Amino acid sequence: MLSQSDFVFTMSNDHIEHFKRKFPKYMDKIYALKKFGNPETIDSEIEDPIGGSIESYEDRFQEIKIEIERILPKLIKHAEKK
Numbered sequence: 001m002l003s004q005s006d007f008v009f010t011m012s013n014d015h016i017e018h019f020k021r022k023f024p025k026y027m028d029k030i031y032a033l034k035k036f037g038n039p040e041t042i043d044s045e046i047e048d049p050i051g052g053s054i055e056s057y058e059d060r061f062q063e064i065k066i067e068i069e070r071i072l073p074k075l076i077k078h079a080e081k082k
Contacts, residue, residue, distance in 0.1 A: 002023055002026045003026070005029055006029065006082075007029055007031060007036070009033040009036065011045070011046040011047075011048060011064075012032065012046065013045065016032060032044040032045075033064065033067045033068075034067055036071050036074070037074050038070075046060060046063055046067075047060065048060075
């Protein structure tokens with residue numbers, strides 16, 4: 001699956017480290033969602049809501065939604081070039 005992917009987005013730097021250890025040859029495809037197209041951002045983590053309240057899950061959903069809306073034009077542009 002990784003070999004066929006153009007991008008893999010993670011919620012945290014820990015996820016990136018996991019990919020780096022398990023799949024080092026695909027590191028050029030792995031991005032923290034919040035850093036994609038915005039590498040100077042300091043806050044690159046999206047807190048994992050596991051074990052949290054419904055509100056925590058809803059907050060993470062909104063955070064991820066905002067980031068997807070932010071990067072969508074870049075992804076569309078990338079797809080159009082293929």
